[in-house]
Amino acid sequence: MDIQISHVSKSFDQKQVINDITFSIPKGEISCLLGPSGSGKTTLIRLMIGAIAADQGSIQIDDIPMPHMKMLKKVGFMPQNDALYDDLSADANLSFFGGLYHMDNSALKKRINEVLAIVDLTKHRWKLVKHFSGGMKKRLSLAASILHSPKILFLDEPTVGIDPVLRRTIWDQFQMIKHAGTTIIVSTHVMDEVSECDKAALLYNGTLIEYDAVTTLLEKTENGRVEELFFIASDSKSGAER
Numbered sequence: 690m691d692i693q694i695s696h697v698s699k700s701f702d703q704k705q706v707i708n709d710i711t712f713s714i715p716k717g718e719i720s721c722l723l724g725p726s727g728s729g730k731t732t733l734i735r736l737m738i739g740a741i742a743a744d745q746g747s748i749q750i751d752d753i754p755m756p757h758m759k760m761l762k763k764v765g766f767m768p769q770n771d772a773l774y775d776d777l778s779a780d781a782n783l784s785f786f787g788g789l790y791h792m793d794n795s796a797l798k799k800r801i802n803e804v805l806a807i808v809d810l811t812k813h814r815w816k817l818v819k820h821f822s823g824g825m826k827k828r829l830s831l832a833a834s835i836l837h838s839p840k841i842l843f844l845d846e847p848t849v850g851i852d853p854v855l856r857r858t859i860w861d862q863f864q865m866i867k868h869a870g871t872t873i874i875v876s877t878h879v880m881d882e883v884s885e886c887d888k889a890a891l892l893y894n895g896t897l898i899e900y901d902a903v904t905t906l907l908e909k910t911e912n913g914r915v916e917e918l919f920f921i922a923s924d925s926k927s928g929a930e931r
């Protein structure tokens with residue numbers, strides 16, 4: 690499923706946090722939203738999943754204007770803060786999410802087996818989430834977000850606070866989900882994670898400063914580090930303000 694974002698703007702309390710953003714995200718790839726804290730990544734994801742409405746512009750997923758009830762079952766979302774129930778087991782948490790998607794019992798049981806295997810939590814299925822480590826909770830959140838086999842998956846800073854070894858495991862899982870045919874949009878402020886993605890949208894102060902294939906973006910830099918593109922953007926902004 691592809692996404693068209695067209696001239697989208699959003700303000701909170703008169704402060705513009707998304708400023709006339711236009712780009713298209715192709716299906717079957719991993720696209721990242723990369724930018725410093727406060728640049729607007731979460732807001733843009735919330736606009737794309739239809740959780741909030743744009744002040745101006747439009748967002749379409751496969752030509753369907755968002756928000757749209759029809760898209761709910763096709764979209765998966767992993768929020769920045771895990772939306773899990775601590776007093777329930779991993780299995781019960783996933784059963785709860787399955788109920789929200791109206792999955793029937795036998796399909797749900799089968800799918801819980803599958804997603805727990807994908808995130809490598811099968812042996813922790815009956816453990817209460819309050820006894821999970823932070824990394825295990827992240828992986829369970831990921832399992833919950835793909836439970837209904839979404840065609841498109843939004844991940845908001847999924848690796849924040851995760852150690853480098855687990856981060857590798859989690860990215861391997863994203864690649865696996867992509868190869869199974871799901872389009873992934875992932876936000877991050879970790880510049881190195883751009884190399885995991887096919888395309889990158891660089892956000893700075895609510896403005897899209899670049900959107901292209903990661904290889905093309907890196908070719909624009911002198912030292913092969915994507916940070917440079919942010920330095921150029923901040924220099925030209927301060928130049929314009931002088």
Ligand SMILES: Nc1ncnc2c1ncn2[C@@H]1O[C@H](COP(=O)(O)OP(=O)(O)OP(=O)(O)O)[C@@H](O)[C@H]1O
Binds near residue numbers: 728732733846
């Ligand atoms: N509901 C809201 N009400 C008021 N301001 C908001 C709201 N949501 C976001 N903002 C503001 O919009 C700006 C962008 O926030 P957003 O969370 O989208 O950035 P981000 O790039 O995801 O940051 P982070 O990496 O820290 O999560 C920030 O200045 C934030 O304070």
